Amino acid sequence: MKTPGWTALTVGVFLGGLGLAKPPSAEACSGVACDPRMIRVPLPEDPVVPANVPALVMLPMGWPLFDSESLRLRTEDGADVEASLLQGRHGSAVLVPATPLTPGTRYRMEGHSPCAGYPEEWDTVSATFTAGPAVALPAASGTLRAAPEQHGPFQVFGGASCSTEVEGSQVTLGFTPSPELVPFLPWVHWALDVDGQPWASAPHGAVGPAGTLLFLDRLQYPHALLTVYSVCEFSRQQPPPTDPGLAPGTHVATLRPVLEQSGTPLSPLEVFFELTCPENEPEPEAPRSEGCSQAGGGLAAFGLLATLRLWRRGPRTNRP
Template sequence: MVTCVLGAGGGLTPVAEACSGPACSDREVQIPMTANAEVPANVPALVIVPAIFRNMDEGSVHLRTAEGFELAADITQGAHGSAVVVPAAPLVPGAGYRLEGSNPCPLGEETVAATFTASEPLPLPATPGVLEAGPVQQGKVTVVGGASCSVDTQGSSLRLRFTPSPELVPFLPWVHWTVEVDGEPWATAPHGALGPTGELIPSIRLQYTRDLLWLYTVCEVTPGTQPPMNMGLAPGRHVATLRPVIEHLAVPLPLLEVPFELTCPEKPADPIPSPDGESCSQTGGGLTALGLLATLQLWRRRSRGVRPT
């Protein structure tokens, strides 16, 4: 069983820390695992992911048998400060194991650990799945910033839809993720961040300033409010790239790309002022084009001192 999981009150961004104060305990350390705590015997690497802004001490990480005997493994630091564990010998199907390491947070148990059973080897994934751009939504966009750590703006947004391939699903706990837009980094998520249907798990959403699969542009900031930390993407056409990575996979997974477009509503044109200083329009009971022309001709004749006959 997993004895230490990622808590719902995950580590906060610098802005959120300034508002709420840092919270770091053993509950925020993640040892990615399948729901039934079975690990394919041929998994390229195991990982322990610390709370955000922390790093695992590789020297404190150990892979043991269920009986407590330590096994040889290559342990290095990976993405998001994680400890990456590559067993020197393949895991034995049906055997029990324990992965443990020192808690990098000041609160909670000194050691975090997970026990698991090795299952039969599975085909290693060669394709990640399908990436699509969801429908564009226009309206309120809440982004990081301001004294309350979030700012409501008006903008345009969409959610990327990722459907993992069946061959990737058993290895999802050991995949970390990056989304790029037009070749530039947009958002990241640690190992185990996406579930079997491609959804981002809620606890990850609480830790990062940007939701991995959410893209947005800010069109308008409410006058008098503090602007957000980032205005998002520029309105227009873009290409999103999803980059999945399994640590130490011999053949890296291919990237997925999808084009999308975010737009801002066109602002209405300023009304045309009339000679009397009143605005006029061709709709809603205003002047028609012919009426406007007649009024302008009358005004010009008056300005020249010509009286109508």
């Protein structure tokens, strides 16, 4: 089975990398309009799906853009395949096949969009794939490491202005999936905790075989899954960031992958990292006039007094 990468199939536009390269536009801050082209079906690039895949997913990008009750699994010739329909994380609709898929058979996932005003051919959202051989369900997640922290400008997302540029410290977490997890990555959703508190999440298929983040709508997910940060300062000429990030110091990050509807839990991964803010150098004190010191002043006054006394007395003369 080929697993070097995969494509998130969509009807129309694929929002790969949304928000990763640049902040969303002002229009994006008002929310995404109902558009059936904004629906993703995470599948491998081939697309060949393990016959024992626990569940299949259809995922809206920030909006319930489809009628989840209409989601069906069919063979290529149109025969219905028995499957349970569940509500999944991140607004997804989840199909759980009643029995393993048949290797070599072509399947089709399809549903209907409730968006009005679009051409009829856009009403049906679908994706096709072939069932491949069954493979062992993964139990190992992979490895997680923390890159050295980086200081400089970056965008903090959220708020009415979409994003704010700040100066601060960032650490990128490097994730390498285990080989046994790679074939199932399209159906894994993610959570990242820092010091036991939720920090970020990402929907199914957001992480690729190389362990990199493939896409993320930063309006919906202000924290990138594999980036942690601390805001050190920001320009007073712009609105303050809605989120200052983490406090400077040493922290522990815990990455939690979840394979949809799998009875075999994936192990969480932990790594320590440090964020720092440069200390502001104290302003030099303005020089001040020392005047006469107490000791010096006392000695000068004593000498002056002695001189005056001698002058007033004048020269002494010897009397007979």
